[in-house]
Amino acid sequence: MKGDEALRRVATALADARAIVVLTGAGMSAASGVPTFRGAGGLWRTFRAEDLATPAAFARDPALVWEWYDWRRQQIAACAPNAGHEVLARWSAARDAMRVITQNVDGLHERAGTRHVRRLHGSIWRLRCVRGCPAGGSREELEVPLAPLPPRCECGAVLRPDVVWFGESLDPAVLDAAVHDAQRADVFLTVGTSSQVYPAAGLVPLAHAAGALVVEINPEPAASADAVDVRLTMGADQALVALDDLLRQNHAR
Template identity: 35%
Template sequence: MHDDLKQFLRESRNTIAFTGAGISTLSGIRDFRGKNGVYLQPWHGRQVEEILSLECFYEDPSLFYQWAKEFIYRLDDFHPAAVHRVLAKLEARGMLSSVYTQNIDLLHQKAGSRNVYELHGSPAHHHCLRCRKEFSYKEIAPKVLADELPRCSCGGVIKPDIVFYGENLDESLLNQAFKEMGKADLLLVLGSSLTVQPAASLPLATHYGGGKIVIVNAQPTPLDRYAAARYSDLQEVFGDLESWLENQ
């Protein structure tokens, strides 16, 4: 099974993974645009994109934290699945250079991946909007779970360092991603619908750089026509890869 993908992995001298919310559905975390996606169902009458907008956060940060209580601040309840485990094993064996992720669930790090770049930011860090003091996830999560609006001792509201709608992605990180993917022999696009720009355009850097793209995603993506191999079942593909690695 998936012999072409295994061959690509063996031949590649520089493999990069680009991951989206689909890989974490295997861990029990709902994705955003799949058939049971978070974005498809309004929350208390508000669209999730609105709740995740910077304008809405400034207007009523408690609304975000009420929503995020279930979706962001219970990460200790979730554990890495097959994709996270395999990527960590590939990196440990020198077969994967890095992971660029759209996810904010910290599961790559929990699985043991070291070179993880979070394009949409991370809830691992928070900061006060008034004095810029920094706080960790472990400091903030208990407050959110207790229905408390996180505030700094200076009185300022605390915001997670995730990229809200209306905020720009880290330009230096985005430039780094384009540069690195442009040099990749192989790019694994995993569990991403490739619809959120500008991150969704990143795989084209590999295509134009002469590298191969492999896409594994349940739904079609706009870049499927560029894929050297295309699969739909993440669990099947990475369950097979996990067995393959154990027998190497």
């Protein structure tokens, strides 16, 4: 299926859909200039993300881990939601049954005004007490840079980023909600994700098995061909803007 034909097919399905679910990954924020913190070029000093984003690393040297997260927070704070984020925000405002499930922790969906965001891996802007005390709870902290490092809870314990680290499980309530979303979707868009990280990657075949039209938006094919109905080999912002334009044209007729 050629690019224009594929775009028209997806736009028609979106126009007819009651429930739209969008799964986003790092490629969603690429046009915003959010740095890649993993993989090739993902080194900070001499450390990889996999060396720092673990409970063991935090227990060993919380100040070092927080220095890295504070640097990341400053990098992200300098970025802005891109045109793709803005499209999803508009769709979410117009459709009560739309959900965005994100693997990103950057908060750009929320900054764009997107409603009903499921944050599978938490938020880099939220902090929580390592003791889980009521005083610390889980609170949003937008200040950059943070000082002093590591930040402390009212109870005196160290606060940690409220994100899911390597070796940790996703919040069961958030995962259950995402599974429910995938199973009820009429159209399921997977946008800018490698579809290699589970359990998020498992949502794609789940949605397909439940009868959704599954659309992959990614510069390179990622998800299993058996679980994808339409592939749009485009950047996230480019594809979403093109789909939004077609929806607007169809609505104007």
